[in-house]
Amino acid sequence: MGKIICIANQKGGVGKTTTAMNLAASLAVLEYKTLLIDADPQANATSGTGFDPKNIKTSIYECLVNEAKSQDIILTTDTPNLHLIPAHIDLVGAEIELVNLPGREKMMKSSLAKVKNDYDFIIIDCSPSLGLITLNALTASDSVIIPVQCEYFALEGLGKLLNTIKIVQSRHNPDLEIEGILLTMYDVRLRLSNQVVEEVKTHFQQMVFDTIIQRNTRLGEAPSFGKTIVMFDANCKGSVNYLNLAREILQKNNMTRIPVSERTIPIPDEH
Numbered sequence: 138m139g140k141i142i143c144i145a146n147q148k149g150g151v152g153k154t155t156t157a158m159n160l161a162a163s164l165a166v167l168e169y170k171t172l173l174i175d176a177d178p179q180a181n182a183t184s185g186t187g188f189d190p191k192n193i194k195t196s197i198y199e200c201l202v203n204e205a206k207s208q209d210i211i212l213t214t215d216t217p218n219l220h221l222i223p224a225h226i227d228l229v230g231a232e233i234e235l236v237n238l239p240g241r242e243k244m245m246k247s248s249l250a251k252v253k254n255d256y257d258f259i260i261i262d263c264s265p266s267l268g269l270i271t272l273n274a275l276t277a278s279d280s281v282i283i284p285v286q287c288e289y290f291a292l293e294g295l296g297k298l299l300n301t302i303k304i305v306q307s308r309h310n311p312d313l314e315i316e317g318i319l320l321t322m323y324d325v326r327l328r329l330s331n332q333v334v335e336e337v338k339t340h341f342q343q344m345v346f347d348t349i350i351q352r353n354t355r356l357g358e359a360p361s362f363g364k365t366i367v368m369f370d371a372n373c374k375g376s377v378n379y380l381n382l383a384r385e386i387l388q389k390n391n392m393t394r395i396p397v398s399e400r401t402i403p404i405p406d407e408h
Contacts (some may be wrong), residue, residue, distance in 0.1 A: 144284060154295075160282075170255070172221070172222065175221065176224065177228070177246070186215075186363065196225040198231050201273065236269070245276070272305065281302060281316060
């Protein structure tokens with residue numbers, strides 16, 4: 138049975154979509170069958186994996202509102218072992234249309250139940266809000282990864298998100314766990330970045346991933362070519378960071394027997 142992990146933070150610009158796309162792709166190239174779900178109306182994960190949202194006829198919207206079968210709308214990406222359930226701008230209206238439906242917070246869980254056994258991992262990219270779509274993702278997931286950027290306002294709103302997760306655990310999904318807090322946009326040259334890393338690790342200790350995602354131009358360029366970072370430039374820092382994150386998650390879930398000496402890939406000096 139596959140593990141469902143959602144990438145959530147109501148704060149925008151923290152690297153949710155970048156993380157969802159590239160973590161999913163990294164797990165896929167490590168030969169774990171992976172499904173990426175774009176649950177953000179901006180559809181950036183859809184375009185970032187090579188699909189034009191304007192040409193998408195059926196999306197996660199149909200699964201949530203019209204109870205379409207999720208297996209019927211799965212697309213195959215250029216990344217081996219990586220499939221996609223796309224998003225469309227119509228997803229904006231799903232918040233309103235779901236409000237009066239019974240069990241509205243469990244529509245995504247119900248839809249994914251039919252495909253969960255077909256994948257090792259299902260990664261959900263959430264929108265920058267704590268609305269009904271994000272609530273659906275949290276209710277459907279086994280765990281949540283919280284990206285936090287290494288910047289001044291890093292911890293702003295994090296308490297609110299953690300409180301939302303507690304509410305979801307108590308009311309809708311008692312099995313939901315925090316997979317980890319992921320530090321993103323780290324710049325080794327900036328003292329502020331190092332201060333944020335130290336502060337987050339002091340506050341949250343074992344909840345913080347050892348892997349830190351560094352600032353990397355190639356990470357920003359890859360989506361404009363409709364490619365995940367491992368397919369765009371497998372040797373750049375961004376690609377190595379996400380491969381290391383994937384390996385750390387596999388170790389955490391006892392899904393591989395990688396020797397200690399090989400648990401991470403050395404970060405290249407260039408790019």
